[in-house]
Amino acid sequence: MSLDQPSAKPHDRLVAALASEMEAVNVLIRDRMASEHAPRIPEVTAHLVEAGGKRLRPMLTLAAARMCGYEGPYHIHLAATVEFIHTATLLHDDVVDESRQRRGRPTANLLWDNKSSVLVGDYLFARAFQLMVETGSVRVLDILANASATIAEGEVLQLSAAQDLRTDESIYLKVVRGKTAALFSAATEVGGVIAGRPEDEIRALFDYGDALGIAFQIVDDLLDYQGDSNATGKNVGDDFRERKLTLPVIKAVAAADADARAFWSRTIEKGKQEDGDLDTALSLLNRHGALEATREDALGWSEKAKTALAHLPESDLRQMLIDLADYVVARVS
Amino acid sequence: MSLDQPSAKPHDRLVAALASEMEAVNVLIRDRMASEHAPRIPEVTAHLVEAGGKRLRPMLTLAAARMCGYEGPYHIHLAATVEFIHTATLLHDDVVDESRQRRGRPTANLLWDNKSSVLVGDYLFARAFQLMVETGSVRVLDILANASATIAEGEVLQLSAAQDLRTDESIYLKVVRGKTAALFSAATEVGGVIAGRPEDEIRALFDYGDALGIAFQIVDDLLDYQGDSNATGKNVGDDFRERKLTLPVIKAVAAADADARAFWSRTIEKGKQEDGDLDTALSLLNRHGALEATREDALGWSEKAKTALAHLPESDLRQMLIDLADYVVARVS
Numbered sequence: 001m002s003l004d005q006p007s008a009k010p011h012d013r014l015v016a017a018l019a020s021e022m023e024a025v026n027v028l029i030r031d032r033m034a035s036e037h038a039p040r041i042p043e044v045t046a047h048l049v050e051a052g053g054k055r056l057r058p059m060l061t062l063a064a065a066r067m068c069g070y071e072g073p074y075h076i077h078l079a080a081t082v083e084f085i086h087t088a089t090l091l092h093d094d095v096v097d098e099s100r101q102r103r104g105r106p107t108a109n110l111l112w113d114n115k116s117s118v119l120v121g122d123y124l125f126a127r128a129f130q131l132m133v134e135t136g137s138v139r140v141l142d143i144l145a146n147a148s149a150t151i152a153e154g155e156v157l158q159l160s161a162a163q164d165l166r167t168d169e170s171i172y173l174k175v176v177r178g179k180t181a182a183l184f185s186a187a188t189e190v191g192g193v194i195a196g197r198p199e200d201e202i203r204a205l206f207d208y209g210d211a212l213g214i215a216f217q218i219v220d221d222l223l224d225y226q227g228d229s230n231a232t233g234k235n236v237g238d239d240f241r242e243r244k245l246t247l248p249v250i251k252a253v254a255a256a257d258a259d260a261r262a263f264w265s266r267t268i269e270k271g272k273q274e275d276g277d278l279d280t281a282l283s284l285l286n287r288h289g290a291l292e293a294t295r296e297d298a299l300g301w302s303e304k305a306k307t308a309l310a311h312l313p314e315s316d317l318r319q320m321l322i323d324l325a326d327y328v329v330a331r332v333s
Numbered sequence: 334m335s336l337d338q339p340s341a342k343p344h345d346r347l348v349a350a351l352a353s354e355m356e357a358v359n360v361l362i363r364d365r366m367a368s369e370h371a372p373r374i375p376e377v378t379a380h381l382v383e384a385g386g387k388r389l390r391p392m393l394t395l396a397a398a399r400m401c402g403y404e405g406p407y408h409i410h411l412a413a414t415v416e417f418i419h420t421a422t423l424l425h426d427d428v429v430d431e432s433r434q435r436r437g438r439p440t441a442n443l444l445w446d447n448k449s450s451v452l453v454g455d456y457l458f459a460r461a462f463q464l465m466v467e468t469g470s471v472r473v474l475d476i477l478a479n480a481s482a483t484i485a486e487g488e489v490l491q492l493s494a495a496q497d498l499r500t501d502e503s504i505y506l507k508v509v510r511g512k513t514a515a516l517f518s519a520a521t522e523v524g525g526v527i528a529g530r531p532e533d534e535i536r537a538l539f540d541y542g543d544a545l546g547i548a549f550q551i552v553d554d555l556l557d558y559q560g561d562s563n564a565t566g567k568n569v570g571d572d573f574r575e576r577k578l579t580l581p582v583i584k585a586v587a588a589a590d591a592d593a594r595a596f597w598s599r600t601i602e603k604g605k606q607e608d609g610d611l612d613t614a615l616s617l618l619n620r621h622g623a624l625e626a627t628r629e630d631a632l633g634w635s636e637k638a639k640t641a642l643a644h645l646p647e648s649d650l651r652q653m654l655i656d657l658a659d660y661v662v663a664r665v666s
Contacts, residue, residue, distance in 0.1 A: 037507055118451055138469050
């Protein structure tokens with residue numbers, strides 16, 4: 001993800017603007033991921049938490065709360081909450097996807113075992129839950145409970161939708177909200193809630209996070225078919241080889257004639273891939289304008305994110321979040 | 334478990350006394366385990382939820398709330414919450430233990446796959462979280478968040494402690510609280526909290542659930558070495574063959590001479606078991622009085638459970654809970 005790279009300018013400006021608070025978040029994370037009784041827990045968690053993720057989600061919470069004038073202590077708790085939920089889902093995802101690498105390091109399920117990943121994920125989710133209870137805000141708990149349900153439902157939906165050519169853009173959007181956008185939108189929304197802002201501003205913060213998350217994921221799916229593998233760290237065609245029905249392919253299937261449909265059915269649904277199929281896929285994606293249409297969608301969601309922030313008072317942090325929405329799609333603009 | 338059998342008298346009396354409320358819990362469970370988007374979710378959940386568990390945990394919540402004079406609607410939500418958390422942990426446990434049977438039926442991980450069990454478990458946990466937020470009680474959320482953390486920590490602890498002869502009774506107790514007692518005690522405690530009872534009664538309800546859960550688990554561990562497999566549905570020695578370091582073995586190891594210690598190290602730690610080892614194990618467990626001491630512990634926890642209830646006003650429901658504590662240990666008395 002480009003947002004995790006040092007060259008990410010808006011991200012770096014946010015890091016600088018929120019440095020002391022992010023340090024407080026890191027201290028809280030290290031404190032709460034400990035376990036007196038089960039040393040396996042901090043081992044597994046440290047492996048992932050310390051592995052150099054750029055803490056994008058907790059930064060969104062900190063930025064939203066500070067932008068809304070929040071002066072209390074609980075944005076730190078909520079930022080740590082959001083990072084714990086994210087880390088818990090990564091641990092479970094790696095079991096589900098049978099992944100072997102994450103953030104350039106072997107996954108926990110490979111280093112330890114699936115059992116540890118499942119149970120330590122559960123532990124982190126419970127710890128997240130404890131952290132958010134400390135805020136004493138039932139509304140915050142409601143938002144994060146709903147986000148958790150959306151995340152889990154999206155993940156299950158992806159299991160059944162992933163290789164089914166009937167998957168359409170509305171199902172894709174539900175999966176993407178589950179995978180990415182639900183936690184982004186909860187991360188920004190709770191910042192406005194604990195700051196006690198008016199409903200229209202809270203809604204705007206939700207909309208920003210939602211649209212940013214969707215843009216982020218669409219760009220990721222698009223770069224899988226047209227990215228520079230040196231810049232993205234991914235190989236072109238990984239999603240195709242893993243038979244993932246992402247937005248470019250969904251658009252191509254919708255526009256496909258009988259021959260093209262048979263191709264997608266064979267390669268994605270049945271998984272019978274041969275040499276040269278990736279080239280054929282790329283050619284079909286271009287012929288039907290699927291990549292271009294996907295790019296337009298990403299830009300549209302980035303615009304929605306920026307428009308949402310117009311409901312909030314001007315500030316340096318607001319500008320950084322607007323720039324972040326531009327940055328997310330910069331590589332495909 | 335005997336508590337899940339029709340012959341369980343106190344259980345049946347509780348079922349009869351709480352029938353209409355339990356029906357409301359079942360309606361709520363069926364409603365909330367649905368998913369508009371992901372049909373896999375109700376498939377997996379129904380398989381487990383409908384499989385004939387006797388709803389012991391939700392019944393504890395209903396009984397505690399009603400015994401405390403609660404007249405509102407939220408004990409139904411909390412009872413469903415507790416059952417969802419229990420079901421979520423069963424789904425994850427079956428993945429961790431690579432189980433093939435649960436409640437006499439094939440496990441979800443066998444019928445579908447580990448992925449579905451992990452993700453549907455996450456979904457049920459999130460749904461539980463939504464249900465408890467609806468009560469609007471931060472204290473209830475705090476109790477259930479802490480119970481969730483204890484459960485997950487206990488499960489992780491069990492991974493490392495299971496085959497380590499250094500595991501002592503205090504570690505065993507932590508594992509048992511995680512596996513069983515933490516949800517029992519939370520189930521009863523929240524009943525008193527939503528009823529607004531004084532602190533000493535709430536504490537008594539916690540103590541009852543905690544002691545009942547510990548007694549329940551110790552009996553289970555004991556019956557594995559001396560039960561009648563027709564009555565228990567388990568084969569004598571299953572835990573031994575699976576190299577589980579349960580309380581009888583912990584007690585035997587503590588009393589072991591060098592030869593006996595070598596035996597436990599070979600069979601449990603190293604897992605090198607031969608024909609006749611189960612007989613040797615049983616003989617060692619008897620020689621050191623380990624089974625008798627385990628039985629005494631179970632009876633002691635049952636007494637603690639009953640003593641705790643003395644803090645609460647007399648009522649029919651209180652008597653049924655007292656009888657339930659007797660019943661849990663009846664098969665080993």
